[in-house]
Amino acid sequence: MTAQLLDHTLGSLASRIPGATRVFHTFHLDFCCGGQKTLRQAALENGIDALQVEDQLLALSPDEPHQHDWHEASNAQLIEHLLERYHAAHRQQLPELIRLAARVEQVHGAREHCPRGLTDLLLSMQQELESHMQKEEQILFPMIKQGDHPLVGGPIAVMRYEHNQHGDALESIVILTDNMQPPSEACNTWRALYRGLHELRVDLMQHIHLENNLLFQRALDEEGLNR
Structure with missing residues (x-):
């Protein structure tokens, strides 16, 4: 699961995980213009521990404020x-x-x-x-x-x-x-x-x-x- 999450793009994570954008803002990760980069790649380029970001994403509660799924x-x-x-x-x-x-x-x-x-x-x-x-x-x-x-x-x-x-x-x-x-x-x-x-x-x-x-x-x- 860890490897799979690290190799997802920031854009897909922002779209699929409620609260992910808040985590990305905290780490100053650009999920809009840089949304095609994987979490692993973006973290490396910004000198951030990708596993630390991933831990916060995985820790997000399913009760996070609902984010409309615009894929539908x-x-x-x-x-x-x-x-x-x-x-x-x-x-x-x-x-x-x-x-x-x-x-x-x-x-x-x-x-x-x-x-x-x-x-x-x-x-x-x-x-x-x-x-x-x-x-x-x-x-x-x-x-x-x-x-x-x-x-x-x-x-x-x-x-x-x-x-x-x-x-x-x-x-x-x-x-x-x-x-x-x-x-x-x-x-x-x-x-x-x-x-x-x-x-x-x-x-x-x-x-x-x-x-x-x-x-x-x-x-x-x-x-x-x-x-």
């Missing part, structure tokens, strides 16, 4: 979930985070731990993510819903590439904010900003995971295309 959903149902749960959420999250970041930088810019440059980073991220979501909504998702589309591999490759860019942006946020840990002197606005950034990171990683490791892979498999 149709492509249309999964797309609707992505639109309602994640596309809509990101469009609400980022404007408020930009407002909070601008306020923190304006008021606390001289402080040592102020995340200077965060506002510009979030503005860039907002523009790139909005463009990305529009391409999915207007081009890729209709192609997947239609089915039997031999050209679906091209747009999927582009979306996966852009997902990697979103992952890089999240990593920049983690570095800039000391893993979203506010300093002891942080005001309420600063703390609210970091809570919101944590929520954005969790949501965006789950969003990318469902697309990369489930929806897109399923569409490629249906067309008999390679990853």
Whole structure:
């Protein structure tokens, strides 16, 4: 069982084991953009003891909060979930985070731990993510819903590439904010900003995971295309 678990991909473990994503967040393992890597490979690349991660996965209680199994959903149902749960959420999250970041930088810019440059980073991220979501909504998702589309591999490759860019942006946020840990002197606005950034990171990683490791892979498999 141990060898089998170590050789499963992060994406499949995140999909099949309730609570696995929480464990992966704890160990800073990328199960969305890096979802095709096995647990063994990802742990090795990050200097983490794979057996320790596995122990925590195996210790997860069957009573962990239920995570919907989207493997059972149709492509249309999964797309609707992505639109309602994640596309809509990101469009609400980022404007408020930009407002909070601008306020923190304006008021606390001289402080040592102020995340200077965060506002510009979030503005860039907002523009790139909005463009990305529009391409999915207007081009890729209709192609997947239609089915039997031999050209679906091209747009999927582009979306996966852009997902990697979103992952890089999240990593920049983690570095800039000391893993979203506010300093002891942080005001309420600063703390609210970091809570919101944590929520954005969790949501965006789950969003990318469902697309990369489930929806897109399923569409490629249906067309008999390679990853």
